[in-house]
Amino acid sequence: MALDIGTISEMAITAIMTKTTMGGKLKIIFSASENKGKDSFLDDRFGRAAGFVVYEEETDQWSWIDNASNVNAAGGAGVQAGQAVVNSGATVYIGAQLGPKAMAVLARSTMKLFAGVPGKTARENYELFKAGKLEKIE
């Protein structure tokens, strides 16, 4: 699957279309309280999450996007975390519930949004997602 084209939105749209039309691989981002790859526990905050772990199904790679600059932001943490999540090029978000500002950002993206189960790891949430057991955030 060629994702090296143009802008993030094109990447996202391509990925979604690939997924829906060709059963393609997903890129999933989780709000995480620690940088421990698939064993990272979910952070139940979005804007002030410690960071985000990203899982690419295609390569089976886990990566980390740090969110430290937003953890103590005076305001707008949700906006900037939302921006980072969009910039990641992920097609699915699994994690903390979204505040109104973060929601405004992510709702404008093509990303699918799911409420993660707190107290479980990214990997466990991924499995719940694949089993269709996570609720959509709307």
Add this chain to the structure above:
Amino acid sequence: MCFRPNLSLGSRNNHRASERNLILTVTIMSGKGGVGKTTVAVSFATQLARRGEKVLLADLDVEEPNAGLFLQKQRKDSVDAVVYRPKWREDLCIFCGKCQGFCKFNAIAALPKYIIVFPELCHSCYACSDLCPASALSMVPAKIGQIQQYSVNENLVFIEGRLDIGQEIASTLVRQTRDKALREAQTAGIQWLVFDAAPGTACASREAMIKSDAVILVTEPTPFGLHDMSLAYQLAKASRKPCALVINKDSPGYAGIEKFANEEKVPIIARIPYNSRLAQSYSEGNIPVGAFPALEHALSRIASWLLKVRAGGQP
């Protein structure tokens, strides 16, 4: 009130009141909320006015202005407080995303084909608008609240800033309300300008303080009161404002405030003993200063200290 005799207010009133430097501007701050800042500000202003002084009380706690609740007043003037904020022009945007980086208040999200401006986070700094290479963010007016002016009696003017529900940036309205009060004080021959500041140490509190001659920090004798007061004190100290402490709800048993005052060499100029009757009056929207001699005495002490500050630096 027992002012120092060599600083007689009567002789000062008439011939110098219009001079700029004769307005004594004081900010009543607290750090912690609920320690009695409004009690002190309102009772101080009304007591001075009763003594024939020309007083302007400005409620700069624009998120929760409550000083007006304690005043019988007539509205004289009401103006909308307006700020300018960016409006995105999709037709001009080249989607470079630079605006998002220019904004230091996280008020802009730049999506690949959409720019979102969060007006409630905008500080009206114009950076995004001025720096946008495509001029796609033009500044447009938005109402954020109201500034109302009231007459309480012939000696007391009351000005209140009131932030609209849903607005998150208070400091702009604090600044506008403060500046209106400063202008009004000039033209109305005001002698005492009293700012009732927002609790805390954020920009909204600072905006009140930086234009005043002195700061009164109201606190209560609890560890929490000490902690938050010490933060507000750091702010006043950093701004090089003469500063004094007033202990409200004073009762024996906690010496933390005194210890802090000794260490920092900041004077405790007045104590208002804990009195449940005063709390009850307050809850009924009434601060009858005359009925509480201890409060009246504390207010006199505050006035004396302020006059000493004006007469020549911090005593």
